[in-house]
Amino acid sequence: MKKYDHKKIEKKWQKIWEENKFSKIDKDDDKKEKFYVLDMFPYPSGTGLHMGHTESYTASDVIYRFKKLQGFNVLHPQGFDAFGLPAENYAIKTGINPAETTRENMENYIRQMKSLGLAYDFEEQAVTSSPEYYKWTQWIFGEFFKAGLVYKKTSKTNWCQSCQTVIANEQVLDGKCERCGTEIEQKEVPSWFFRITDFAQELIDDLDKVDWPEYTKKNQRNWIGRSEGAIIKFQITNNKFQNLNDKINSEISNKELQPTTYSLKPNSIEVFTTRVDTIFGCTYVVVAPEHEILQNIKDEKVLEYLEKAKNKTEMERMEAKEKTGVKLDGLMAINPFNNEEVPVFVADYVIGSYGTGAVMAVPAHDERDWEFAKKYNLPIKEVIKNSKCKVKNCNSKSEIEEVFTEDGILFNSENFNDFNSSDAREKMTAWLEENKLGKKQINYRLRDWSISRQRYWGCPIPIV
Secondary structure: OOOOOHHHHHHHHHHHHHHOOOOOOOOOOOOOOEEEOOOOOOOOOOOOOOHHHHHHHHHHHHHHHHHHHOOOEEEOOOEEOOOOHHHHHHHHHHOOOHHHHHHHHHHHHHHHHHHOOOOOOHHHOEEOOOHHHHHHHHHHHHHHHHOOOEEEEEEEEEEEOOOOEEOOHHHEEOOEEOOOOOEOEEEEEEEEEEOHHHHHHHHHHHHHHOOOOHHHHHHHHHHHOEEEEEEEEEEEEOOOOHHHHHHHHHHHHHHOOOHHHOOOOOOEEEEEEOOHHHHHHOOEEEEOOOOHHHOOOOOHHHHHHHHHHHOOOHHHHHHOOOOOOEEEEEEEEEOOOOOOEEEEEEOOOOOOOOOOOEEEEOHHHOHHHHHHHHHOOOOOOOOEEOOOOOOOOOOOHHHOOOOOOOOOEEOOOHHHOOOEHHHHHHHHHHHHHHOOOEEEEEEEOOOOEEOOOOOOOOOOOOOO
């Protein structure tokens, strides 16, 4: 068998394809049925393609050729995701303007794609760094703004002082910037956001319509993070901060000032929970460092703790193995179901932007609460038992050897004893709403998307 001379044969046919414009998009052909094949555009931040590009582009090229042979008018564009940190980082590394390095890299990418025989119409490129392209990015941003789908607010970000930019969580390695190794700071920065949380439920529902592997859909649902639960209002008592409120209100009255001149403390703490059925086992309440109850705090221990929390990312706070916190002396919260007073802590494992920024802690039925209660010597009360087992009533941590986190049967729960968890949640939530002490609530872990990391090599946001 004669040896296949790939260089000679492939160059011959690549030349024929190019001369005959085999891959040219026919925009005016309305007779053929249309078919669209879209690849992920490469970042021209390196000198050439890698094997990942080759693998995915070969697959889409096969589909393109197959559908074209079937008689479809196929749109199979190629382009370059040329803006962004990868290209800017590459320019910094080489010392060459990103416009120049991007252009050179794109030329080499195209040469390599042609040598692989990939069928793209390179006369119809989409290059994100081109003004002819990003004017439409700016246009659609303006349309989102008109529709109320983008907004601006100050938000806590990962800030690299050396790079003078916001750094994504994925670019923070061991608390340092992956690019320069500088220690990351937590800094409040004015930012633009897309209101993607407005579409949280649609994003979940529409997963049933896409042909994705089930594990991918599951990961997406977990990422969006729908939680059904209840908001519960805990009144505050024994509040040494209340004296400050009384003093301020007195000053307002004497000076005839408007109350809005002052930032007053709330007289209750609202918590979000998915397990209202465990509320009779609540032995303390925890607020996030960002919670409004702490606005006028003067306690030095608390202030020191808040300062440390400021320099942690949300990911560091949530993933920390050891849970830390500080008790707010003089502040007690009243459980609305039994009027029992419980202490209040501030702890950075509670995130201010999720739920209400406050949680009720039930250490007998939550692993995280259990660890915190053991560390700070707090009471642990069992109120849910396995429906298949008889569980002794335990009110001290020494008698409880493990945490029961599943649904079960309520006990030590006054009028709700012997209900199963599901029925109890329904009845307890109804009781809260009837007494105006809470309500049913659906929360999502999904956050609005920050899109305002303005860089030298990036699309300018068209609104100041």
